[in-house]
Amino acid sequence: MAVVFEKPKALANVPLHYCPGCTHGIAHRLVAQALDALDCADNTIGVAPVGCAVFAYDYFNCDMQEAAHGRAPAVATGIKRVCPESVVFTYQGDGDLAAIGLAEITSAAMRGENITVIFINNAIYGMTGGQMAPTTLVGQKATTAPYGRQLVGQGSPIRVSEMIATLDGATYVERVSLHDAANVNRAKRAVEKAFRRQIEKKGFSMVEILSTCPTNWGLSPVEALNYIIKEQMLPVYPLGVLKEE
Amino acid sequence: MAKVLMKGNEAIAEAAITAGCRHYFGYPITPQNEIPEYMARRMPQVNGTFVQAESEIAAINMVYGAAGAGARVMTSSSSPGISLKQEGLSYIAGAEIPCVVVNMVRGGPGLGSIQPAQSDYYQATRGGGHGDYRMIVLTPASVQEAVEMTVQAFDLADKYRMTVMLLGDGMIGQIMEPVDLDAVKTLMAPAVEKPWATTGMKNHPGRNVVNSLYIQPDVLEKVNERLEAKYREVEREVAAHEEMMMEDAQIVLAAFGTTARICKSAVRMARAKGIKAGLIRPKTVWPFPYAAFEKAAEQAQSILCVEMNMGQMIDDVRIAAAGRCPVSFYGRSGGMVPTPEEIVAAIEKAVK
Amino acid sequence: MAICRIDTSACKGCGLCVNACPKGILALDDHNLNAKGYPPARLTQAELCIGCAVCATMCPDCAITVER
Structure with missing residues (x-):
């Protein structure tokens, strides 16, 4: 008998604070599995965001810095310039990365910072209680879009990965999803590739992970996977490699 | 070198x-x-x-x-x-x-x-x-x-x-x-x-x-x-500061940075006119050298705070003086720099 | 032969593993809530487990270990 699945070593042995069924936990595990696979946790510095993943600094067995809202790519830039031989990653949500931190993520990609960005897109602000994000779908309800996001006045969702992929400095951009095991395994390969490319000094890499927020979507965890991600997010946020150079 | x-x-x-x-x-x-x-x-x-x-x-x-x-x-x-x-x-x-x-x-x-x-x-x-x-x-x-x-x-x-x-x-x-x-x-x-x-x-x-x-x-x-x-x-x-001609100063100027340099000229000009002027120049404004100003407030007739603003450090000077002597203000703002002559005029007004 | 171990204290009863199991042998145990108050997942027919680890792949809390 061999162990075919166990908790990765780079994931701290503490309970995650996330709501039941929140796929942040899966995404954390994928990052930890990548650090284990590449045997680099002791040479890694992660940057936690503001948002539901604000406590990410407690969950990874590596050095961590907690950034201000949206500033993780700037903080990671500072770390990487001091520690160019270390692995540096940010873990950011859609409010953090796609709203308040749009300048920081865009400029870090433009500069071609040799860092890895894990971007969790669940189309809503989770920690603050379900407000509209730039990634919220048209018609999707949020506490600050109680009638559903309106095209006129609130616009349509921003596709950050497509935008970042237009920048020469970004060399690997892929969008993946966590709505079933096959896709989780694809996401696992993408995350590991993003980290491996950083170690190979191939430049800026970003993996956008479509994720759930059952609590603020008002759905059960299983419904959240099937109803929102599979049926509603995938048509707006198509999966696949947007750039690989 | x-x-x-x-x-x-x-x-x-x-x-x-x-x-x-x-x-x-x-x-x-x-x-x-x-x-x-x-x-x-x-x-x-x-x-x-x-x-x-x-x-x-x-x-x-x-x-x-x-x-x-x-x-x-x-x-x-x-x-x-x-x-x-x-x-x-x-x-x-x-x-x-x-x-x-x-x-x-x-x-x-x-x-x-x-x-x-x-x-x-x-x-x-x-x-x-x-x-x-x-x-x-x-x-x-x-x-x-x-x-x-x-x-x-x-x-x-x-x-x-x-x-x-x-x-x-x-x-x-x-x-x-x-x-x-x-x-x-x-x-x-x-x-x-x-x-x-x-x-x-x-x-x-x-x-x-x-x-x-x-x-x-x-x-x-x-x-x-x-x-x-x-x-x-x-x-x-x-906390650090510099003092100039403070031994017998009756009117004490309070100023930092560029303004303090101009105040040094003003102190010399005032002395030439027979006014016992001195200067305390904070080299750190936090921490503020309160002790120096507490001592000055005991000794001097008044303190004149000179700044390139509408009066901000004067709050700290007043905290130090704690009512022991009057604290007045002369300042220029918006990018205007005070001249020594203007400051001497402010000194003369303060000692009147 | 496969062994699927569930750390019921870490389980939040979200049901993602139950939904994912291809053999349909996982269920939430409504009668034995864990210390956090969640109904933990449990195996209904352990002998049918094929050790595919799809349950563990979908578990957000790393509460499942699989051996095969």
């Missing part, structure tokens, strides 16, 4: 490199552009890094990351840019990261002007960002003092794990004066170990986390109490 003629901004940049700073993050804004421009030229020559950030907000957060990883790091800006850095400065204070920030103050509020001013005194000494925190604020009055204070700033930052701000103004940044950069090397303190820095776990025992989040209020209160104790220690150890 002989003295060289250097612009204040460039001299500060070179002094930072002398102090071991190899990481600079900045954003263009007048009147401090010579600092990022100098760093862009010099850093590659000393295997350092220069990054022109996308904003002052990004620059200060790069400082957070780089200084959190243990390096000696500097950024610089001028008033509107320093306003943008307040978020980062608060986080840096909360996470107890050492760094050096230069503010070459220009007229405000808003876009204001690009000429010298001292109207960021409140922001620098009271904290423009949120939360209970302090920064050490050094106020050079010459280019030579600016380079000495730059070196001192890195040492103080590392020693106390906090931000040290060099509070200059457009005049200090733009003026050209002879400086002796070799002399400042003798001022440097021994390097401080940084076992808390995030350099990767292979470089230290356990896991290092740089963070300012304490979700439990009782824990945060303890952190704030510990920070406050540190700030009290800084007040005792770091």
